[in-house]
Amino acid sequence: MNALIDARDLSVNHPGADRPVISHIDMHIDPAEIVTVVGPNGSGKSTLVRALLGQVALSSGKVERLAGLRIGYVPQRVHIERAMPMTVRRFLSLPLRVNDAQAAQVLERTGVPGLESRQIISLSGGQFQRVLLARALLNAPQLLVLDEPTQGLDQPGIVAFYKLIEEVRAETGAAVLMVSHDLLVVMRASDRVVCLNGHVCCQGTPQAVSAAPAYRALFGAESRGTLALYRHHHDHDHDDVGHVHEHVHGPDCAHDHAHAHDHAKG
Amino acid sequence: MLDDFLIRALIAGLGLVLATGTLGSFVVWRRMAYFGDSTSHAAILGVALSFAFSLPFYAGTMAVAVAMALLVAWLTGRGQSADTVLGVIAHTALAAGLVAVSFVPSLRVNLESYLFGDILAVTKADLVWIWIGAAAVLGLMLWRWQRLVTASVNEELALASGINPETERLILSLALAIVVAIAIRIVGALLISALLVIPAAAARGLARTPEQMAGSATFIGAISVCGGLWGSLRFDTPAGPSIIVISAAIYALTLVFYGKE
Structure with missing residues (x-):
């Protein structure tokens, strides 16, 4: 191995x-x-x-x-600038664009389904960590x-x-x-x-x-x-x-x- | 049609906001407002040098603005506090520029038009420069869009995706230098940052994604240009500052109607 x-x-x-x-x-x-x-x-x-x-x-x-x-990466202390509007859905498409089905699937997998249209800065700490994990799971790491x-x-x-x-x-x-x-x-x-x-x-x-x-x-x-x-x-x-x-x-x-x-x- | 100074002013202003709406959004996201100030103040030095050595105006101004952007990027990259470096450079550049201007008699007379812009005096040649510069900046940003946005969201996420944040920062610095050079005839060195920051700040309240914000900022910039030119004619006010005042009024409106998040 x-x-x-x-x-x-x-x-x-x-x-x-x-x-x-x-x-x-x-x-x-x-x-x-x-x-x-x-x-x-x-x-x-x-x-x-x-x-x-x-x-x-x-x-x-x-x-x-x-x-x-x-590699799927979740860095330490991700801080999203309040000045930047960003939905969960858009965030998942950075830097590689993914389709809606893929986005929905990883959010489901990490236990935060249906968050797509929420603003990142409005998420709770736990939700945000799960969204970060969802993003890391895209592209089959x-x-x-x-x-x-x-x-x-x-x-x-x-x-x-x-x-x-x-x-x-x-x-x-x-x-x-x-x-x-x-x-x-x-x-x-x-x-x-x-x-x-x-x-x-x-x-x-x-x-x-x-x-x-x-x-x-x-x-x-x-x-x-x-x-x-x-x-x-x-x-x-x-x-x-x-x-x-x-x-x-x-x-x-x-x-x-x-x-x-x-x-x-x- | 281009013989009408007002049409030329309108075309010049709309060309400029094509670049400032999008670039301004990055300036707001990345807190580069002060950085914009130092680059645009340095442009006064560029103007003085171009006149003193009879260099082409846009090329000379752009070269000094690029040099200043690189200097700031280099100094902050060496661990100097960005706030201090920019505070030193922004005002030193302006002071040095004003000193240099005093040695160029032809420039002393119409210095004000470079500090506050003189959009009603733009020529057809200016229009060509402005539109080429704005198209280049917009093209550059659209080409690198996903990388620029990712690097602006979080540098470590960008690094892990194989994006070098340094490269993207350099690209924005370069774009800023180009915008400064083409904007100086329109709103002047002292108000370029305002044209970058205020429409983008106003767009923040209306937008849910980075793309919407850049688009809205461009639209608000365009309204400001039209409104500012109209006000300037109607009330005989200086055009550049009038454009900024209109954009600030729009910003205030968005605060009232959308600011309650």
Whole structure:
């Protein structure tokens, strides 16, 4: 099985910064898997995603994307200028025009049917995120990339959104790469979790990562919540935590960002 | 028919709004009003230089406007605060232009016609320049329409779709420089931004899509030109400022009737 994206030894420097934003990251995304990148603020999550998409210059390493890979992208914090009139229907036709049937179908799929004639700026946060996801689903993507897709949603909205992502994956077979800090919810929805803090601290199945010392050091009190979640929901197989790739820089993760647990309130 | 100065003025004004309605919408969407100011103020410098070195008027003005647009784009691209850069450049360009004008005796006399426009004095040659320039700008924007709109909605969405927002920004800067050069004879350097921004702002309340807004802005611009010229004849007011006053009145009306969103 060919990986959709295969990145080796990825590093990115921002001009003027004394440390690389991300350094020496190896990462791959296989077809139909849901991979979630978690990490504190400033850990390079968005930079990693943009490097994988080829939107930022690399200072080392290389990214191989499957030839002709179709990507559906939901960026972080999309802000539509109030000065720009824009219906949902028109928005779905940017930049490639789609017909009414296609537009109706993706809106139906993301649980917001019939919104076509509404103005984008009049939508609620949850509706807008679903419209963004609908737009990303046009043109049959093989990979969905979602950068903090649940910002501004309340807890039930977050849970419902991740459920939708899983449904979409099951239906279309698209792989999903997500950046998130909704630790509790995202852990359940992911096949693989990458814990990032400039470098990969640890990665593996959600169970494995939530038990990893580096992850717990990075997220402090909140990580106990996810571990408890797995103890609670998976107490039959809790001994089998799977295989975790723990990074040697574990302690560094801890002391750099020991204060960072409060960012992830979701 | 073209021998009538009023017909020429009308044709010149309508040609101009063909470009300003659509370009003005982008100026409003992308908050480029101040950017329009610096480009158009720089045009005064362009006018002075064209006169001083006996260059063709439109080519000289356009070249300086393009240079200014590129300078601003370059400075903001280097992480300078756009607001500060534009504040410095817009007024420096105007001041430098006025200083340069003082060295050109022939220009000192009719400086006002370049600051506030003199649409009633446009010649047949002006008409050719104005219509070629406006058609070029409109054509450029229609050709790149989907890309320009996507980049204006969200740069990251555009990037992910293989659109380079920098390229689209450069295209708008270029279009702006062309519009400034052809508009200076009509509404003058000080009021070009107003002709871009006000009809588009008025159209906002009437429109549900970007296309409707650009179309409405063009239509409102055309009404403003007709109304302004009529008012100018009727009340003996300066034509350029009269056009702007009419468009502002339309804007006020749209606020009253459509502003309650």
